[in-house]
Amino acid sequence: MCTxxxxxxxxDTYNERLDIxxxxxxxxxxxxxxxxxxxxxxxxxxxxxxxxxxxxxxxxGAIDFTQKPKELELEVGAVVLAPGFGRVDEKVLEKFGYxxxxxxxxxxxxxxxxxxxxxxxxxxxxxxxxxxxxKIAFLQCIGSRDETCGNGYCSSVCxxxxxxxxxxxxEHEPDLDISIFFMDVRTMGKGFDDARRxxxxxxxxxxxxARVPRVDQVDGKLALTWxxxxxxxxxxxxxMVVLSVGLESPKDADIISKVADIELNQYNFCRTxxxxxxxxxxxxxxxxxxxxxxxDIPESVTQASGAAAIASELLADARNTxxxxxxxxxxxxxxxxxxxxxxxxxxxxxxxxxGVVDVKxxxxxxxxxxxxxxxxDTLYSCSQDALKSIAEKIKENRLNRVVISACSPRTHEPxxxxxxxxxxxxxxxxxxxxxxxxxxxxxAQEPEKATEKxxxxxxxxxxxxxxxxxLEQPTVDVTPSALVIGGGAAGMSxxxxxxxxxxxxxxxxxxxxxxxxxxRLTWTLDGQDAAKVLKDMVxxxxxxxxxxxxxxxxxxxxxxxxxxxxxxxxxxxxxxxxNHGVIVLATGGREYKPKGYAYGDSNRVLTQLELEEKLAxxxxxxRNAKNVVxxxxxxxxxxxxxxxxxxxxxxxxxxxxxxxxxxxDINIYVFYRDMRTYGFYEDLYxxxxxxxxxxxxxxxxxxxxVIKQSRGIKVRAFDELxxxxxxxxxxxxxxxxxxxxxxxEELSKIIKAPLTSDGFFLEAHAKLRPVxxxxxxxxxxxxxxxxxxxxxxxxxxxxxxxxxxIPLAKGKVAVAPIVSKVxxxxxxxxxxxxxxxxxxxxxxxxxxxxxxxxxxTASCKGCGICAAHCPTIAISMGGFTDEAIMAQIHAFSxxxxxxx
Amino acid sequence: MAKSGAILVLGGGVAxxxxxLDLSELGYYVYLVEKKASIGGVMAxxxxxxxxxxxxx
Numbered sequence: 001m002c003t004x005x006x007x008x009x010x011x012d013t014y015n016e017r018l019d020i021x022x023x024x025x026x027x028x029x030x031x032x033x034x035x036x037x038x039x040x041x042x043x044x045x046x047x048x049x050x051x052x053x054x055x056x057x058x059x060x061g062a063i064d065f066t067q068k069p070k071e072l073e074l075e076v077g078a079v080v081l082a083p084g085f086g087r088v089d090e091k092v093l094e095k096f097g098y099x100x101x102x103x104x105x106x107x108x109x110x111x112x113x114x115x116x117x118x119x120x121x122x123x124x125x126x127x128x129x130x131x132x133x134x135k136i137a138f139l140q141c142i143g144s145r146d147e148t149c150g151n152g153y154c155s156s157v158c159x160x161x162x163x164x165x166x167x168x169x170x171e172h173e174p175d176l177d178i179s180i181f182f183m184d185v186r187t188m189g190k191g192f193d194d195a196r197r198x199x200x201x202x203x204x205x206x207x208x209x210a211r212v213p214r215v216d217q218v219d220g221k222l223a224l225t226w227x228x229x230x231x232x233x234x235x236x237x238x239x240m241v242v243l244s245v246g247l248e249s250p251k252d253a254d255i256i257s258k259v260a261d262i263e264l265n266q267y268n269f270c271r272t273x274x275x276x277x278x279x280x281x282x283x284x285x286x287x288x289x290x291x292x293x294x295x296d297i298p299e300s301v302t303q304a305s306g307a308a309a310i311a312s313e314l315l316a317d318a319r320n321t322x323x324x325x326x327x328x329x330x331x332x333x334x335x336x337x338x339x340x341x342x343x344x345x346x347x348x349x350x351x352x353x354x355g356v357v358d359v360k361x362x363x364x365x366x367x368x369x370x371x372x373x374x375x376x377d378t379l380y381s382c383s384q385d386a387l388k389s390i391a392e393k394i395k396e397n398r399l400n401r402v403v404i405s406a407c408s409p410r411t412h413e414p415x416x417x418x419x420x421x422x423x424x425x426x427x428x429x430x431x432x433x434x435x436x437x438x439x440x441x442x443x444a445q446e447p448e449k450a451t452e453k454x455x456x457x458x459x460x461x462x463x464x465x466x467x468x469x470x471l472e473q474p475t476v477d478v479t480p481s482a483l484v485i486g487g488g489a490a491g492m493s494x495x496x497x498x499x500x501x502x503x504x505x506x507x508x509x510x511x512x513x514x515x516x517x518x519x520r521l522t523w524t525l526d527g528q529d530a531a532k533v534l535k536d537m538v539x540x541x542x543x544x545x546x547x548x549x550x551x552x553x554x555x556x557x558x559x560x561x562x563x564x565x566x567x568x569x570x571x572x573x574x575x576x577x578x579n580h581g582v583i584v585l586a587t588g589g590r591e592y593k594p595k596g597y598a599y600g601d602s603n604r605v606l607t608q609l610e611l612e613e614k615l616a617x618x619x620x621x622x623r624n625a626k627n628v629v630x631x632x633x634x635x636x637x638x639x640x641x642x643x644x645x646x647x648x649x650x651x652x653x654x655x656x657x658x659x660x661x662x663x664x665d666i667n668i669y670v671f672y673r674d675m676r677t678y679g680f681y682e683d684l685y686x687x688x689x690x691x692x693x694x695x696x697x698x699x700x701x702x703x704x705x706v707i708k709q710s711r712g713i714k715v716r717a718f719d720e721l722x723x724x725x726x727x728x729x730x731x732x733x734x735x736x737x738x739x740x741x742x743x744x745e746e747l748s749k750i751i752k753a754p755l756t757s758d759g760f761f762l763e764a765h766a767k768l769r770p771v772x773x774x775x776x777x778x779x780x781x782x783x784x785x786x787x788x789x790x791x792x793x794x795x796x797x798x799x800x801x802x803x804x805x806i807p808l809a810k811g812k813v814a815v816a817p818i819v820s821k822v823x824x825x826x827x828x829x830x831x832x833x834x835x836x837x838x839x840x841x842x843x844x845x846x847x848x849x850x851x852x853x854x855x856x857t858a859s860c861k862g863c864g865i866c867a868a869h870c871p872t873i874a875i876s877m878g879g880f881t882d883e884a885i886m887a888q889i890h891a892f893s894x895x896x897x898x899x900x
Numbered sequence: 901m902a903k904s905g906a907i908l909v910l911g912g913g914v915a916x917x918x919x920x921l922d923l924s925e926l927g928y929y930v931y932l933v934e935k936k937a938s939i940g941g942v943m944a945x946x947x948x949x950x951x952x953x954x955x956x957x
Binding site: 014016026027028031032033037074075076077078079080081082083084085108111112114115116118122160161163164168192195256260288289290291296297300301303304305307308309311312314315317318319320321322323324501767802803805806809810 | 902903904905906907908909910911913914915916917918919922923924925926927928929931936937938939940941942943944945946947948949950
């Protein structure tokens, strides 16, 4: 109402200024908190003491103009800074036509155009004439890798989002012709190269390696000119140009720095170091996300958990001193056992449902169904007021079954379950009918049929609800200790964090010494002495009272489930049993051993790590060296390993600079495919170019060759710019060999943690659960997860430690109530269920003389495979009993309802 | 002086929200401070996410 009556239009910033809204508004329907707010800068009442229309029309009386800003003083033990990133200044965008030509958009604006919730409901149209464009160009590195605007760094995310936006656009408009102009394609994240290749193949997106200097307008079209690596000039007209703008430090970084008393780096991001990437210059002030440096969602989420771990280390003594415990009333078992008294609440979801489905008709129909004693409609069932009112109505009418006819149980069921719990009803007594996604959204063009279908779904849900029964909410105690597998940088960091948070850790390392790959590193990427970083870490681990170290040791078996694992570890022929609540996988990776390139045939051919080890011993070996050739992507992005190893570009640049430092007149040639010096590492790349290191691009079909001669070696390669082969006599050839997975297969089987096709452990969700694996209670960090830098390994280890400590700190784990249950009277002990269960959550046990299946409820994920395959139908699933599902299916036909 | 068991998280984007969730699960009280009217940050403006094309909301 307030938005409707407000006379004051304002630009819609949520939609990147592509739409207008009114002074009082909500950014988007699912916004949290889900209340409207007033843009004080635009409001007539606030600025001119006139109008007041919104306050008068608000039926809830929720607008109060007498509110004043309040200043709060909060006492806290730690601060985590996560202010995100700022936008590139529009001045930088002007030379690319932004602001002058309407069809030049930023990538943020284009994202809104691709969004169903955006200003055009997902239609890609030109701003100038509202017509669908035919040819779109994406220009990369706008406001990134560009010293002229002060942003010398790479923003690390634009290559990915450009490919995504282009793919989504092609899904919406398959005839679009899309070209992306890259300098280098930097898809260096886990699985990103594969996704890029799939997008290129599936959608036919043109990849052009060139930097477009400017955008002009010709006859209503946008003219681009560019030069490719072979020196050729090109030009073409496009209907739309999308500027892939980079991420800057937040606009108020200086204020944050002053208020929090922390140091910033040269680009105004928070200053941190490689060995402590989440710690600011001030004790107790931590940082996570893009403010620490431009980064994508999984890394931000990882850093966020990592920062939580560090805060938890600092404040371990004060754990649970200020938290509030929610208590629930006892369940009203008598009411639950009475004849079903069902209440049906049909949600409008604003216009989301009510715009298509006749909500009132569905509500009245629900009233005719057997067992329904209350039927109502609500504007937003999930709003706090509505939940309160639903709870009151359940109590008033002594309801013992509830049907919410609204949206998806995946997102909203917990909310309604919580409502039932709060008034003493078992949470399993609520059933949802998804009339938003399955009716209003998919049948938006056919409102009458959508309404009929909504009635069907409500009838079926009511039929099922009549047969719902309360489920137990079991919890199991947790053994308050962790097993960390792998004693490299990641494993040690994780072990230290869990130990500092107050829990016992057993650290298992298969080698004689702790340290893993860090032992072979000489300098960190920020120039620190790697050996010192390692020494400090080992010293802390060895001296920690909560950490037991087992070296020369390997994990042989793991049994149990989250909270109660038992593992056997073999050490020097002896085996040891360890009880623990959680597992952290930090098994590391290894340097890929190259094939070909005369590696092993000539002592002049080294890997980057071998070069680093040599350099650490002194520069004597360079005495007569004139030419050094480095070759990138040896192993990576190829036939042996398809993944990008993420690090090698930066490592090569780091070592090239080191060579130049100890021997300035040396010539260095780097053959590369895409230089992936992401983030602030771009500075090193630029520095290397300035120091005279020559970078020459090659394509995978014309790889450089290393040729052994009677005296010495030479490298032959195709130079795109001059269009012919060149030969370089090399004193040293350094192969950037990449990171191969460790021997993970065995452990993967023991723990039942799946691997990716590249052989690294697979996380539970690429974006939102980057350090968890599919098995509850098992967490992941370091090279075991995929190639990454020391800095990233440390941050990820902290994140794994945060996640691993959660069950330990809680002391109990709740078991999901939807688990399988075996009726042992009917079970014939055939073992089909045991062999099929993907989670080892069902076992055969001797009961009397016969074997019977038994569910390990703490491991059960409720997938139902066992129940579906049981030949005697002895297994039922909590919340989804055969009777209830059959009743729901019968109710699909209106006549079936009566008999159910 | 006894340490405070409360933590201030500045910023309600995906990083701030994740930090706050983890800290509350670890047994700490969290003040989540966001400049805008709703949390979610830039991620709430995204349609899909790379590389899985999952819905960002």
